[in-house]
Each structure stands twice: as structure tokens, then as C-alpha cells.
């Protein structure tokens with residue numbers, strides 16, 4: 078790694094980073110960015126008390142130690158796995174290098190496995206945990222713009238992919254069935270929907286309309302089996318509303334399976350139909 082391109086001596090910076098992380102604990106070196114000025118910085122990945130951290134230092138904004146992973150042994154073993162590179166057509170050129178001009182450039186060696194299309198930034202909830210929610214919500218992309226997104230994915234990554242429709246909350250769009258239909262007509266093997274389920278739960282026929290338009294799966298934000306987790310995550314008790322789409326799906330005979338994520342004793346659940 079040369080010293081050019083970062084505006085200061087990169088090699089010298091690596092050496093001083095190594096001095097601040099005992100060599101026995103150093104797992105590897107990498108690059109990262111300052112969380113304040115986004116300057117590219119050398120970084121050291123190290124272990125401490127069996128956990129994995131990243132250390133980096135910005136000349137202007139100081140030192141950062143970031144927790145990365147709970148199990149150093151497992152982190153090391155995963156790092157030895159050899160994932161095959163998957164050829165794909167690059168969408169951008171390498172200009173300043175990773176991560177400054179990220180955008181699926183030729184340095185990107187893994188193909189896309191589950192592309193997501195954000196069809197809106199609006200939502201019918203305002204969850205306290207949400208990073209999408211903002212007063213300045215941009216306009217939804219139009220159907221021709223979404224078709225261009227589908228076609229761009231096909232051009233660079235091929236047809237044999239499932240697409241995930243996401244947002245914001247996609248069901249606030251009245252033309253969602255048309256969006257799904259375009260994905261299937263253009264040849265994608267599956268079109269999935271990420272949703273909080275509220276609209277599906279209020280209209281007995283809506284789920285069937287989505288399925289008839291070509292929808293293959295739903296990732297339903299379910300939130301758990303008691304009201305505590307919905308209050309914590311959504312800001313109010315949505316337990317009954319969250320069960321409603323599952324009842325509708327069950328009555329129609331659609332299959333479902335659950336994915337569980339447990340956080341500090343309270344059960345947060347996602348349920349894919």
C-alpha cells in the first residue's frame with residue numbers, strides 16, 4: 078500500500094496503528110472511513126477478550142474503536158472460507174478505489190444474489206427505530222423508472238435472480254401489483270415483498286391480488302408474540318394488526334415459515350409467508 082491518495086503518510090499511519098494494537102491481538106489490516114469526515118483511513122482489526130474490534134484514527138477527528146463481532150475464533154474461521162468470485166458486468170469505473178466510489182465497480186467480486194428495489198420512501202408507520210422516516214420524503218419512482226431498474230439488474234446480473242420489493246412501505250403504492258407484474262413479465266424467477274403487513278391485514282382480497290400479479294414471497298415484519306416488542310419497535314401496540322395478515326394467509330392456504338431474532342430476552346420475530 079503506498080502513501081499516496083490519502084493526503085498523508087498511509088504506511089506510517091499503519092505502523093503507528095500497529096503500535097497501538099498489540100501484535101498478538103492484530104487479526105488483519107484493512108481500510109475504513111472516518112465516521113465524521115469520511116476520509117479513507119487505514120484500520121486494524123484486532124481481538125480483545127475473545128471479541129473482534131476495529132481500530133482507526135482520523136488526523137482531524139481522533140481515534141475510534143468499533144465493536145465488530147462477538148466471537149474471535151469464529152471470525153478467524155469464517156475468514157478462511159474461500160468464496161468463489163462470480164463474474165458480473167461492472168456498473169461503474171474504479172476511480173478513487175474502495176470505498177470512495179463504491180457502486181458495483183470491477184473490484185466487486187461477488188455477484189448480486191438478492192437485489193432490492195425501493196419503490197417508495199413513504200410509510201404508514203413512523204417507527205422510532207426507523208432510518209427511512211423523514212419529513213423530506215422524495216417522490217416515488219414511476220413505473221417506467223422501476224422498469225429501467227429491473228432492466229439494469231438483468232443487464233448486469235442476469236435473469237436468474239429473485240427480486241425483493243422494499244421501501245419505505247411498498248403497500249402504500251396503489252400500483253404495487255403492476256410493479257410486481259412487471260418483474261415477473263420481464264423474467265425474474267421470483268418477486269418478493271418486504272412489508273409491515275398493515276395494508277394486507279385490512280383487506281381480505283389484497284393478498285390474493287398481489288399473488289395473482291406474480292408475487293412469490295412476503296417477508297412480513299411480525300415483531301413478536303406479545304405487545305412489548307411491537308411497542309418498543311413501532312412506538313405503539315400493533316399486536317392484533319400484526320397477526321391479521323397471517324390469519325388471512327392461513328385462510329387462503331398459503332404456507333408460512335418463521336425466522337426468529339431474539340434481542341435481550343424480548344422476542345422479535347420476522348415471519349416469511
Ligand code: SF4
Pocket residue numbers: 200201202203204206207208209210244245246273
Ligand atoms: S415500518 Fe419499516 S419503513 Fe415503516 S417506519 Fe417502520 S421501520 Fe420504517
Ligand SMILES: [Zn+2]
Pocket residue numbers: 111112113114115116135136137138139
Ligand atoms: Zn475525520
